[in-house]
Ligand SMILES: [Zn+2]
């Protein structure tokens with residue numbers, strides 16, 4: 209897997225600069241022993257700091273004892289937000305010298321550690337305890353700061369060690385969530401291609417291919433599920449490998465473009481709790497459900513590519529449009545969507561003929577998207593979530609529609625659904 213990434217670093221001719229910070233990536237029996245010897249060989253293990261949460265502390269004990277290192281336990285199901293990063297940061301300050309940090313947990317533990325490690329320029333090593341997200345080896349931190357979902361450039365782990373007896377022991381719901389995170393690549397890759405076609409945004413075909421391969425691998429893995437423990441273990445190992453491949457693609461790209469599009473914006477929108485109550489749903493569960501709703505929405509709006517594109521980025525980010533939904537978050541949303549005024553939104557540069565002159569290509573892309581039914585089948589096979597009600601969100605049509613229309617505003621990234629929303633605002637005024 210790492211060889212594939214290194215080959216892209218040295219041989220890619222797309223014109224973009226690719227680099228990789230992760231020098232060791234191991235998935236297999238004995239990975240815990242190798243983690244311990246790696247830390248002993250590469251760092252002062254006495255000043256290492258392992259961070260886990262109360263659910264993953266049981267996997268940390270052996271590492272802490274063998275290394276004689278310090279540790280910090282986050283609350284179970286801690287969110288990657290300003291409270292947890294402040295607590296960990298304060299603890300790090302008290303400790304003084306820290307040679308390396310070890311993230312022992314799933315997605316949130318990794319985001320909290322990578323955020324704090326990056327702030328202090330301390331290297332970190334990943335020890336994932338569930339095949340639940342694709343962000344372990346990525347270089348971005350997905351945080352919820354003061355209620356707003358923000359993605360920060362951050363550090364990738366210098367090494368990752370994934371021990372099957374650890375991450376296969378995670379509740380099956382977490383692995384199903386990992387599949388949901390990967391199913392979202394159908395729409396994230398689509399959005400990347402759309403932007404490449406209509407704005408010329410750089411698209412590295414090698415990185416695109418790597419993410420697509422990870423998606424295909426996970427779909428193939430879902431066919432392994434027979435319900436017995438042997439097949440579940442094989443399946444979980446393949447899911448972990450697919451997630452890591454996707455994470456490496458993000459690391460090579462230097463951002464989350466290959467892995468995060470309109471489906472992730474749905475998930476991030478719900479995490480801001482502006483039109484819904486907080487839910488306990490996992491990241492990948494929300495992404496999987498978001499994908500199931502986004503796919504038919506894109507197909508139903510395919511006709512926009514046959515018309516002149518009439519949008520106005522300033523009208524799109526007008527306070528009167530956003531305030532009824534985002535309320536106290538409106539300033540943050542405008543800052544994200546239009547960071548430096550006119551000409552700085554992801555919609556800038558789109559002209560009247562941007563869609564029309566590419567209509568044939570865009571239709572072919574839309575037609576190539578899978579149906580929501582086929583995606584629901586894959587998620588159903590692995591016990592994943594497919595409906596809003598499955599993730600404790602209102603299942604009515606109005607809620608789904610508001611989520612589809614307003615979610616593109618959470619991130620300054622061009623997606624097909626953002627164009628749909630902008631057309632509605634520009635031509636129809638306030639969104640209903
Ligand atoms: Zn994700």
Ligand SMILES: [Zn+2]
Pocket residue numbers: 220221222223224226412413414415
């Ligand atoms: Zn490239």
